[in-house]
Amino acid sequence: MKAPTLAQRLIAWSFVAPALAVIGLFFALPVAVGLGLSFTDFDLYALADWHNLRFAGFDNYVHVLTLPLFWQALHNTLLFVLAGVPLSIALSLGCAVLLQSPLARFKPFFRTALFAPVVTTLVAVAIIWRYLFHVKYGLINAGLGAVGIDPVDWLGDPHWAMPSIVVLAVWKNFGANMIIFIAALQAIPDDLYEAARLDGARRWAQFRYITLPMLGPTLLMVSVLTMAGYFQLFAEPYVMTQGGPLQSTVSVLYLMYEEGFRWWNLGQASAVAFVLFVLMAVSTQGLMRLGRRGEAAASA
Amino acid sequence: MNAAIHAAINAAMRVGTPPSATPPPRRRALQAGLAGLATLAAPALVGCTRKASGPLRFWAMGREGEVVGALLADFHRAHPAITVRVDALPWSAAHEKLLTAFAGDATPDLAQLGNSWMPEFGALGALAPLDAWVAATPALQPTDWFEGIWATNVVDHQLLGLPWYVDTRLLFYRRDLFARAGIDQPPATWGAWVAALDALQRSGIAHPMLLPLNEFEPLLALALQQGDPLLRDGGRWGNFRSAGFQRAAGFFLDRFNSGHAPALDSNKIANLWQEFGRGTFAAYISGPWNIGELDRRLGPARRADWATAPLPAPDGSPAGPGTSTAGGASLVVFKRSQRQADALTLLAWLAQPAIQRRFHAMTGNLPPRRSTWALPGPDGVPLAQEEKTRAFATQLERVRPAPAVPEWERIAQEMQQLAQRAVFKRQSPLAMATTLDARVDGFLEKRRWMLDKKARA
Numbered sequence: 001m002k003a004p005t006l007a008q009r010l011i012a013w014s015f016v017a018p019a020l021a022v023i024g025l026f027f028a029l030p031v032a033v034g035l036g037l038s039f040t041d042f043d044l045y046a047l048a049d050w051h052n053l054r055f056a057g058f059d060n061y062v063h064v065l066t067l068p069l070f071w072q073a074l075h076n077t078l079l080f081v082l083a084g085v086p087l088s089i090a091l092s093l094g095c096a097v098l099l100q101s102p103l104a105r106f107k108p109f110f111r112t113a114l115f116a117p118v119v120t121t122l123v124a125v126a127i128i129w130r131y132l133f134h135v136k137y138g139l140i141n142a143g144l145g146a147v148g149i150d151p152v153d154w155l156g157d158p159h160w161a162m163p164s165i166v167v168l169a170v171w172k173n174f175g176a177n178m179i180i181f182i183a184a185l186q187a188i189p190d191d192l193y194e195a196a197r198l199d200g201a202r203r204w205a206q207f208r209y210i211t212l213p214m215l216g217p218t219l220l221m222v223s224v225l226t227m228a229g230y231f232q233l234f235a236e237p238y239v240m241t242q243g244g245p246l247q248s249t250v251s252v253l254y255l256m257y258e259e260g261f262r263w264w265n266l267g268q269a270s271a272v273a274f275v276l277f278v279l280m281a282v283s284t285q286g287l288m289r290l291g292r293r294g295e296a297a298a299s300a
Numbered sequence: 301m302n303a304a305i306h307a308a309i310n311a312a313m314r315v316g317t318p319p320s321a322t323p324p325p326r327r328r329a330l331q332a333g334l335a336g337l338a339t340l341a342a343p344a345l346v347g348c349t350r351k352a353s354g355p356l357r358f359w360a361m362g363r364e365g366e367v368v369g370a371l372l373a374d375f376h377r378a379h380p381a382i383t384v385r386v387d388a389l390p391w392s393a394a395h396e397k398l399l400t401a402f403a404g405d406a407t408p409d410l411a412q413l414g415n416s417w418m419p420e421f422g423a424l425g426a427l428a429p430l431d432a433w434v435a436a437t438p439a440l441q442p443t444d445w446f447e448g449i450w451a452t453n454v455v456d457h458q459l460l461g462l463p464w465y466v467d468t469r470l471l472f473y474r475r476d477l478f479a480r481a482g483i484d485q486p487p488a489t490w491g492a493w494v495a496a497l498d499a500l501q502r503s504g505i506a507h508p509m510l511l512p513l514n515e516f517e518p519l520l521a522l523a524l525q526q527g528d529p530l531l532r533d534g535g536r537w538g539n540f541r542s543a544g545f546q547r548a549a550g551f552f553l554d555r556f557n558s559g560h561a562p563a564l565d566s567n568k569i570a571n572l573w574q575e576f577g578r579g580t581f582a583a584y585i586s587g588p589w590n591i592g593e594l595d596r597r598l599g600p601a602r603r604a605d606w607a608t609a610p611l612p613a614p615d616g617s618p619a620g621p622g623t624s625t626a627g628g629a630s631l632v633v634f635k636r637s638q639r640q641a642d643a644l645t646l647l648a649w650l651a652q653p654a655i656q657r658r659f660h661a662m663t664g665n666l667p668p669r670r671s672t673w674a675l676p677g678p679d680g681v682p683l684a685q686e687e688k689t690r691a692f693a694t695q696l697e698r699v700r701p702a703p704a705v706p707e708w709e710r711i712a713q714e715m716q717q718l719a720q721r722a723v724f725k726r727q728s729p730l731a732m733a734t735t736l737d738a739r740v741d742g743f744l745e746k747r748r749w750m751l752d753k754k755a756r757a
Contacts, residue, residue, distance in 0.1 A: 048424040263710050
């Protein structure tokens with residue numbers, strides 16, 4: 001093939017230029033400014049007068065990494081990711097498989113009902129869940145009481161607040177992944193199952209040796225997306241607990257919000273943001289590599 | 301991360317999944333956050349330019365923002381040349397919006413500002429000093445305002461605002477339950493307070509007092525009752541290890557350790573007023589808005605059951621009620637406003653006792669001027685005599701401002717969080733104060749650098 005002429009190159013560039021300009025203006029530039037901010041102590045005093053801005057070097061990063069609250073926030077976030085992601089994926093996959101079953105009835109109804117939380121406003125949902133979790137009048141404690149379990153202060157007890165947030169987040173978000181799984185399940189050819197049945201495979205064996213391997217790439221994608229999303233936990237604790245009790249639901253992103261938009265320490269907030277970015281990049285890359293190795297092992 | 305998403309989407313395409321799925325909404329939050337940080341400079345590009353003509357721009361928050369428009373109809377009749385446009389902001393967003401407006405050179409002409417934000421906006425140099433104007437306006441006698449409230453508006457010896465309404469914390473109590481426990485007077489000292497709570501416990505109320513752990517005001521009020529300042533060396537360092545703060549924190553923590561107060565925050569109580577009416581707790585440290593709330597929710601029939609009383613004073617202090625917090629909101633004029641004269645006309649008009657009395661009728665907010673408290677209301681009874689507000693009149697004579705440093709809001713928040721931790725972990729007041737001092741010294745690092753720089757120059 002001939003190398004493109006200058007005119008062709010120019011035309012090509014002019015086609016991508018609008019998109020590049022938008023990406024540059026609204027993504028690359030803000031990220032670069034944010035990175036720059038993270039090396040300064042930009043705060044309220046600097047807002048009043050630029051002469052009060054000090055170059056901080058890596059001070060913000062050192063400060064963030066030595067802040068007890070950051071480690072607690074990281075601990076909370078990891079707890080949320082480690083509990084929430086598997087739970088969310090298991091629930092999505094379980095519902096998708098059940099909805100795909102030939103025995104299931106009213107499929108469109110259930111599909112819509114299970115997807116509804118995803119498109120509902122979190123703030124409205126939070127009000128209802130706060131009632132459900134209520135220590136005295138909540139439905140959950142009433143149910144536990146009926147089987148003789150003492151009431152639990154779900155959102156007020158530092159040990160239970162994060163599990164409660166996990167439950168809410170999983171319920172709120174599993175519908176999206178469920179739809180992806182349903183689509184992927186529909187793409188698995190029926191003859192595979194027929195062949196398996198002829199070989200005497202039972203339901204579990206069919207799921208284990210046909211459904212799961214065929215869903216491999218989808219599972220990987222869903223895990224990566226869900227993990228990236230769950231690392232950015234913010235809205236649920238913001239509307240449910242404001243980070244409390246005893247800061248047991250402060251997530252890394254919540255910490256960033258507080259530093260930046262509540263206390264106006266934008267330098268430190270940017271440092272938190274970049275630490276989180278590195279964390280997410282590393283863990284999603286790790287997951288991708290793990291997934292690829294699994295795929296290679298499966299095909300070998 | 302982007303590469304990961306692209307690879308994942310490609311993987312989905314391989315299986316033939318239609319890309320119909322809605323992505324989790326949180327995915328872009330980080331990017332949005334980063335973009336948010338960087339758009340700091342953007343308001344400068346889009347901010348409205350200040351105008352010397354057109355309506356006067358007045359930012360008011362919450363309930364005040366909703367009702368002040370009705371009050372202004374009369375102002376427009378008295379001053380037809382000045383039109384006022386009120387922009388109502390929700391309290392939760394007000395602080396951010398004001399700071400962004402300052403950064404983007406889009407501040408209004410005048411605004412309502414929480415008293416505790418005054419040092420912050422003073423440090424920004426955003427507000428016009430009002431000293432000369434007040435001195436030249438005979439209708440505004442500073443001595444008519446409660447001293448503690450007036451003092452919150454003075455930053456670095458400059459008057460930056462005019463108090464609009466006041467807020468302080470005192471004791472709401474169930475008179476009938478106190479009587480049942482054999483107490484016919486609200487406690488005036490800490491000792492009597494503890495004795496009353498013991499008696500209430502014996503009368504069958506498990507946790508007779510509510511000290512919400514998500515508010516810093518109750519502990520702050522107890523700390524302000526002590527002589528020791530909360531910060532030392534001109535606001536350079538925390539002073540929480542002082543004997544005074546430890547006494548206050550010790551009293552506060554003891555209320556939880558002895559079961560007088562439940563370890564709860566007020567969010568955890570589904571309906572605070574109902575529980576108060578039901579007698580789940582018999583005493584509650586709260587502010588003036590609860591007069592209206594209790595009237596509305598418990599109704600006139602129960603009005604005799606509850607009462608208000610000034611905060612008890614520490615044992616051994618001079619007679620009279622204990623000190624409390626000096627909260628509320630003030631009206632400020634922005635330095636960049638080209639309409640400062642008109643804005644001041646509006647400020648003076650809103651500060652008239654008769655107008656403040658009407659404002660009280662509309663909102664339940666308590667007025668900051670003693671002469672307003674002396675004006676007879678619709679029923680002929682002045683606020684200073686009215687049964688429920690009388691205690692506030694007494695309390696307002698004994699309020700003290702929090703330290704006037706821009707970092708105060710954060711310090712107060714940290715104090716509240718560490719107090720909550722100390723309650724749950726049963727820490728000693730000294731352990732709590734030591735951590736608090738260390739954190740506060742960290743918050744004040746920039747302030748110390750600024751003060752030193754100023755001293756060198």
